Amino acid sequence: xxxxxxxxxxxxxxxxxxxxxxxxxxxxxxxxxxxxxxxxxxxxxxxxxxxxxxxxxxxxxxxxxxxxxxxxxxxxxxxxxxxxxxxxxxxxxxxxxxxxxxxxxxxxxxxxxxxxxxxxxxxxxxxxxxxxxxxxxxxxxxxxxxxxxxxxxxxxxx
Numbered sequence: 524x525x526x527x528x529x530x531x532x533x534x535x536x537x538x539x540x541x542x543x544x545x546x547x548x549x550x551x552x553x554x555x556x557x558x559x560x561x562x563x564x565x566x567x568x569x570x571x572x573x574x575x576x577x578x579x580x581x582x583x584x585x586x587x588x589x590x591x592x593x594x595x596x597x598x599x600x601x602x603x604x605x606x607x608x609x610x611x612x613x614x615x616x617x618x619x620x621x622x623x624x625x626x627x628x629x630x631x632x633x634x635x636x637x638x639x640x641x642x643x644x645x646x647x648x649x650x651x652x653x654x655x656x657x658x659x660x661x662x663x664x665x666x667x668x669x670x671x672x673x674x675x676x677x678x679x680x681x
Contacts, residue, residue, distance in 0.1 A: 561660035
């Protein structure tokens with residue numbers, strides 16, 4: 524099974540994932556298990572929103588599909604997906620989703636900027652263990668997205 528299998532990767536993205544699997548089979552297998560664990564310990568719908576927003580930020584495109592992930596399998600409403608680039612001002616998102624997306628964006632752009640206020644917003648609806656699982660999942664998802672994205676681009680120049 525491909526890391527990105529459930530989301531329909533482009534041919535170039537599949538090449539990046541195949542390159543990772545070929546060059547580092549043990550690392551690939553460990554990454555896949557880690558991603559699956561992240562999905563199993565987090566709110567899947569919120570994580571899917573963050574995964575998609577992360578992909579948009581990393582690719583600098585609004586319509587991008589996330590690159591590397593297994594396990595998600597979460598279907599999101601089309602209206603919510605359309606509003607994802609402007610989630611902070613959209614009525615499509617709950618306060619809880621907005622709190623998660625705020626941390627996601629800070630995590631991708633500058634993890635040092637995630638502040639106490641950001642975490643406090645999560646504490647309004649989430650336990651400490653849920654917040655920890657979410658932060659861990661963000662790390663894993665970002666690592667996989669960036670790894671496959673980089674290997675996809677490396678392949679374009681060879």
